[in-house]
Amino acid sequence: MQDPQKAADELVFAVRDLCLRGAMIDTNVQDRDLGDPMFDPFWEAAQNLDVPVFLHPFSLAPVRRFNRYYLHNVVGYPFETTLAAAGLIFGGVLRRFPRLRVVLVHGGGFLPYQIGRFDRAFTAREESRMLSTEAPSQSLRAFLYDSLTHGPAALRFLIDVVGADRVLLGSDFPFGMGDPEPIRAIEEAGVDEETRRAICITNAARLFSDP
Amino acid sequence: MQDPQKAADELVFAVRDLCLRGAMIDTNVQDRDLGDPMFDPFWEAAQNLDVPVFLHPFSLAPVRRFNRYYLHNVVGYPFETTLAAAGLIFGGVLRRFPRLRVVLVHGGGFLPYQIGRFDRAFTAREESRMLSTEAPSQSLRAFLYDSLTHGPAALRFLIDVVGADRVLLGSDFPFGMGDPEPIRAIEEAGVDEETRRAICITNAARLFSDP
Numbered sequence: 481m482q483d484p485q486k487a488a489d490e491l492v493f494a495v496r497d498l499c500l501r502g503a504m505i506d507t508n509v510q511d512r513d514l515g516d517p518m519f520d521p522f523w524e525a526a527q528n529l530d531v532p533v534f535l536h537p538f539s540l541a542p543v544r545r546f547n548r549y550y551l552h553n554v555v556g557y558p559f560e561t562t563l564a565a566a567g568l569i570f571g572g573v574l575r576r577f578p579r580l581r582v583v584l585v586h587g588g589g590f591l592p593y594q595i596g597r598f599d600r601a602f603t604a605r606e607e608s609r610m611l612s613t614e615a616p617s618q619s620l621r622a623f624l625y626d627s628l629t630h631g632p633a634a635l636r637f638l639i640d641v642v643g644a645d646r647v648l649l650g651s652d653f654p655f656g657m658g659d660p661e662p663i664r665a666i667e668e669a670g671v672d673e674e675t676r677r678a679i680c681i682t683n684a685a686r687l688f689s690d691p
Numbered sequence: 692m693q694d695p696q697k698a699a700d701e702l703v704f705a706v707r708d709l710c711l712r713g714a715m716i717d718t719n720v721q722d723r724d725l726g727d728p729m730f731d732p733f734w735e736a737a738q739n740l741d742v743p744v745f746l747h748p749f750s751l752a753p754v755r756r757f758n759r760y761y762l763h764n765v766v767g768y769p770f771e772t773t774l775a776a777a778g779l780i781f782g783g784v785l786r787r788f789p790r791l792r793v794v795l796v797h798g799g800g801f802l803p804y805q806i807g808r809f810d811r812a813f814t815a816r817e818e819s820r821m822l823s824t825e826a827p828s829q830s831l832r833a834f835l836y837d838s839l840t841h842g843p844a845a846l847r848f849l850i851d852v853v854g855a856d857r858v859l860l861g862s863d864f865p866f867g868m869g870d871p872e873p874i875r876a877i878e879e880a881g882v883d884e885e886t887r888r889a890i891c892i893t894n895a896a897r898l899f900s901d902p
Contacts, residue, residue, distance in 0.1 A: 513756050541754040545724050545774050549781035550818040558805055559770055563756050570760035586808065593804035593848065594769055596841025597797065597868070604867045607761040617842075630807025631828075637804065637848040656815045657808070 482509045484518055488525035495529045501688045504534040507564035511541065514564050515571020515611075523577045532581040532624070532687050535564050537589075553657055561589030565623065569598065572611035574622045581687065582622070585650060587629035592641050595620055624687065626650025627666060627679055628659055635669040644675040648684050693720045695729055699736035706740045712899045715745040718775035722752065725775050726782020726822075734788045743792040743835070743898050746775050748800075764868055772800030776834065780809065783822035785833045792898065793833070796861060798840035803852050806831055835898065837861025838890055839870055843880040855886040859895050 494500045503526070508514060514535070526533050537560035546552035561584050568574055568582065584591065591598075598616035601608040620642055628650035629635045639647055649666065652658030659665055666676055705711045714737070719725060725746070737744050748771035757763035772795050779785055779793065795802065802809075809827035812819040831853055839861035840846045850858055860877065863869030870876055877887055 508756065511755050513759065541752070541756065543752040543754065543774075544722050545719065545752065545778070548724065548818070549777065549821065550812050550816045551774070551777055551781070553816075554808055554812045554819070555770075555773055555777055555801075555805075558801065558808065559766075559773075562766055562770075562801075563754075563762070566760065566762055566766055567756070570762070587804070590766075590769065590773075590801035590804060593798075593801060593840070593845050594766075596845055597765055597769065600841045600868055600870070601761050601765045605761045605764075607759070608765070610760065629804070630811045633848065633852050634804050634807055637844065641844050657811055659811070 482512075484521045488521040491522065491525045491531075492529065495531050500531075502532040502534065504536050506539050507535050507537040507560040508539055508541075511539070513567035513571065515567030515569070515573045517571070517611075520573070520576065523573055523580055527577040527579050530579070532583055534583045534585065535561060536585055537561055537564075558586050558589035561586060562591050562594075565589065565591045566598070569616045569619045570608055570610070570612050572613070574619045575613060578622075580622070581624060583624040583626065583648065583687075585626045585628065585652070587627065587634060587638050587650075588623065588625040588642070591623075592620070592625070592638050595641070621646055624648055624683070626652075627662065628652050630659060630665075632665070632669040635665065636671070639669070639671065639675065639679075644671070644678045645683060647679050648687065649680050693723075695732045699732040702733065702736045702742075703740065706742050711742075713743040713745065715747050717750050718746050718748040718771040719750055719752075722750070724778035724782065726778030726780070726784045728782070728822075731784070731787065734784055734791055738788040738791050741790070743794055745794045745796065746772060747796055748772050748775075769797050769800035772797060773802050773805075776800065776802045777809070780827045780830045781819055781821070781823050783824070785830045786824060789833075791833070792835060794835040794837065794859065794898075796837045796839065796863070798838065798845060798849050798861075799834065799836040799853070802834075803831070803836070803849050806852070832857055835859055835894070837863075838873065838877060839863050841870060841876075843876070846876065846880040847882070850880070850882065850886065850890075855882070855889045856894060858890050859898065860891050
C-alpha cells in the first residue's frame with residue numbers, strides 16, 4: 481500500500497539533499513485517482529518546495545481493448561493523463577494547492593479538446609461539484625503541457641486554449657512514440673518567434689529555475 | 692453472444708421494411724472492438740444499404756476511476772468513442788468498406804485532437820499496421836462528427852481538421868450532458884454563413900436523404 485507521507489518525505493529528500501529540480505510520477509497510484517485527498521501530503525510538499533511534478537502515464541486501467549494495435553499506448557496513455565487531470569481538477573487539488581505546477585505530457589492527453597465537456601458536467605451534475613468550486617476550464621492554465629501533439633493543427637489549438645506560456649517542448653525521448661524532431665514540430669505549427677522561444681527555451685528555464 | 696449476421700439482417704429489415712434512415716449502435720459489443728473482422732457482415736450491410744451508422748457510447752470498459760465526479764460520462768463516453776474509432780481505423784474496416792458513413796458523437800470524442808498520435812503509431816509500430824494500410828489521419832474524413840464540443844475553440848478546431856462538410860449539428864438531446872442551445876454554439880464559434888448552413892442543415896439533409 482502506498483504511503484503518501486513517505487512519498488512526500490522522499491520528494492523533500494530528492495529536492496533538498498539530492499538537489500533534483502522536480503519529480504515525475506505515474507498518472508495513478510495502484511488504480512487510485514491522484515486527486516484523492518489521501519495524497520494531499522505529497523501535493524503539499526511539492527507546493528512548499530516549489531518544484532514541478534510531471535505526470536507520465538505508465539500503469540493502465542485494465543481495458544481489454546488496449547491489447548490490439550498498440551492501443552494501450554496510442555489511446556491508453558493519453559486516457560490516463562486525462563483521468564489524472566480530471567482527478568486533480570474535480571478532486572479540488574488545484575484549489576487546495578494553487579501554486580502547484582503539474583506538467584501533463586503528450587499535449588495534455590485529451591484534456592484540452594474536451595475541457596468544455598468537463599465544464600458542462602460541472603454545470604449539469606452535482607457529482608462533479610463535490611470537491612471543486614469552479615468550472616474545470618478555470619484550471620486549464622494551472623497545468624503545464626508538453627508540445628507532443630504530433631501535428632501542427634493540434635499544437636496550434638493547444639497553444640490557443642492554454643496559452644504559449646504553459647507549453648514546453650516535448651520529445652518523449654527515449655520512447656518510440658516520441659517525436660524525433662520536436663523543434664521542427666514547433667516550427668511547422670507556424671508560431672511567431674516569441675512563442676517559439678517561450679516553448680523551446682524560456683518556459684522550461686523558468687520551470688526549472690532555482691526555487 | 693452477439694450474432695453479426697443477425698444484426699445485419701435486422702438492419703436490412705429496419706431500412707427496407709420499416710423505412711428507417713440509419714441505425715445507432717453502441718461503441719463496443721460486449722467489450723469487443725467494433726473493428727473486429729467478425730463484425731464485417733454488419734458493416735457490409737450498412738454500406739450496401741447506404742445508410743449512416745451512429746456510434747453512441749453506452750457500455751463502458753470497467754475502469755474503477757470512472758466511479759467519481761460523473762467521470763464515466765465526462766471521460767468514459769468520449770474514451771469509448773475514441774476506442775471505437777480506433778478499432779474501425781486500425782482494424783481496416785474503413786478500408787474494406789470505403790463507402791461506410793459512420794457518425795462519431797460528442798465531437799468525435801478524443802480522436803480529432805490526438806489523430807497525430809495515431810499516425811505516429813502507424814509509422815513507429817508494426818502492431819498498428821496489422822490490418823490497416825494507410826495513415827490513420829487519412830481516415831479522419833471518412834467519419835462524420837456531431838458538433839457537441841461544448842466550446843467554440845474546440846468546435847473551430849474540429850471543423851478545421853475534418854472539414855465543414857463532415858460536421859453535423861449535435862444536441863445530445865435528451866441527455867443532461869447535452870447542449871440546450873446547440874445552434875448558438877455554432878454561432879459562437881464564429882463560422883461563416885456557408886459553414887453554419889452546412890452544419891445546421893445541408894450535411895444532415897444529405898446524410899439522411901433517400902439512398
